[in-house]
Amino acid sequence: MVVMERQTERERGRLPEPGRRRSRRGRRVLIGAVAGCAVLGGVLVLLPWDGGDAPPPAPGPAAVARGAVTTGVPAALPDLAALIGDRISHLRAHPLDGASWAVLGAAYVEQGSRTADAANWPKAEKALQTSLKTGAKRNPQALEGLAALAVARRDFPAAKKWGESAVKTAPKRWTAHAVLVDAYTGLGDQEGVGRALDKVLELHPGTPAAGALAAAVYRDRGWREDAAARISDAAAGAEAPAERAAYLEQAGRLAFERGDREEALRFFQEALRTDPDQRAAQAGQGRALAALGRTTDALSAYQAASAKRPGPEYPLELGELYESLGLGQAARVEYDLLRDRVRGAEAAGADGQLLLGRLEADHGDAAEAVRVLRAEWGRQPGTAVADALGWALHRTGADEEALEFAAIATDGDKGGGVRSALHVFHRGMIERSLDRYGPARRHLREALTINPYFSPLRVPEAKRALTELGEPPVEGPPT
Known part of the structure; x- marks a missing residue:
């Protein structure tokens, strides 16, 4: 995850106030996309200014987007398109400009993350690898861009490798520490997350x-x-x-x-x-x-989001909403769409196994879900994977092993500190299957307390399970 701090030239005292007289000759103004860009990759350009007492023009869309992507802040899609076009034109004339290749790669990563268009990933990788080849080998911008690309692809081991290389090259570059927060989170390394966040807060408070x-x-x-x-x-x-x-x-x-x-x-x-x-x-x-x-409005919002950002995650939510309404055929269409989108994303180098495992566990082949999620756990054992694998094991009847993973996903001492109603629901249902009625009651109630609306399918299931469990037996004092 990458971010930036903005500051205008006038706030830094570099521009005169509008009412102050300026000479029309010999004056130059300093135009910068963002503060700190000399350190983080933005450019400062000296241009003649002949605008009298009028303020200088604002940076164009490409400059604004460049200031954003070189410091990791979310950028507007039209600005990103302008920046990509600008850098492509520039690189045709200057193919050995390693810094511009890094900017182009970072722009593709941001555009792909915003649009869920996996076609951006190979373009981003090519641009960033070209930056390493044409520029200095110890290139923190390109290394950090490759780490951000790996995070976007859900390849957290690669994100850790590239992010740590970026930090080693430029230890004071706070955005490199920021991308490591995401990498360590995906790997379930809570100590690493804490160290990386502390560095961000120290360098960019x-x-x-x-x-x-x-x-x-x-x-x-x-x-x-x-x-x-x-x-x-x-x-x-x-x-x-x-x-x-x-x-x-x-x-x-x-x-x-x-x-x-x-x-x-x-x-x-x-x-x-x-x-x-x-x-x-x-x-x-x-x-x-x-x-x-407000079901009709909800369906419209989901459909618009899924159409305009065609990633694989929204069809799962929309399909479960359809299923909760008794519209099984519409739900199956969404689940098939999810599978198609995961295949497309994986062809571009992304890892969609967690989402695919979640889908198969609840709406497909639970044994296949276990196979997929075991491999995912072996590669990048984050909290979300622990929860999904535990639930998939439960769906195949392997409840004792399922409870081990559910505990990892919900126990703060084991890394599962997030208060997720879905994770706690999964644990309660697994405990119910093991006849551990007291813990099951406690966790199902906790799930509904954390968020009584966490899933249109699972909330009614949790309420039914609690009703069937009933109240705990009242026992008198021992004789």
Whole structure:
């Protein structure tokens, strides 16, 4: 995860106030896309200014996007398209410009993450590898870009390798430490996550970007109030619309996870008003609307998000919403679409095994889900994989082993500190199958307390299971 801090030239005292007289000759103005770009890869260009007392023109879309991607902040899709076109034109004339190859690669990574278009991944990899070949071998921008690409592909071992190389090359580059937070999270390395976050907060304190990253880590640790405070401050402090919308979407997810449907919907709607291309917020809107019982609106929001950001994750949510409404055929269409999209993403180098395993466990071949998820656990043992593998094992009847993984996913001492209603529900259902009725009761109630609306399919199942379990027997004092 990568972020930036913005600051205008006038705030840094480098531009005169509008009312101050300027000479029309011999004056130059300093135009920079972002603060700190001399360190993080942005460019400063000296141009003659002959605009009298008028303020200098604002940076163009390509410059704005370059300032964003070189410091890891979410960029607007039109600006990213402008930057990609600009760098391609530049590189035709200057094919040995390693820094521009790195910028192009980072832009492709950001565009692919925003649009869920896996066709960006091979382009990004080619540009970043070219940057390493044409520029200095110890190229922190390209190394960091390759780490971010690996995170986007869910290849966390590769993300760790490239991220640690970037940190070794440029230890003071805070964005390299930021991408390592994602890499270590995917590998279940909680100590590594803590170290990387501490470095980000040391090198880049008090910024919206650092606050958003801290919020994500605090959420995974179960510190929900701290996470909400951090992301609220980040959204309030962000200046660019795309950046602010990304933080609002993150705030909406946090609100929904704690069961606050109305607040989540407000965050998602504000994110879309701020940046209409924020499709993750549109899917979140569908999630919140479904929880509020506004089913028709929820379906429309999900369908729009899935069409405009054709990643594999939204068909699973939309399919389960259809299934909860008794529309089995429509649900199966979505599940088949998910499989097609996972195949397409994997052809471009992405890892879709976690999502595919979750789908097969609940809506397909549970034995295949176990096979897929065992391999995923062996390669990158994160909390989400532990939960999915435990549930898949339960669906095949291997409940004793399933409980071991469910405990990893829900026990803070084992890394599962996130307060996930779905994870706790899975553990409760596994314990029920093992006739451990007390823990099962406790965990099913906890799931519904964490978020009473966590799944249109699983919430009714949790309530039925609790009814069947009944109240614990009342025993008198021993004789």
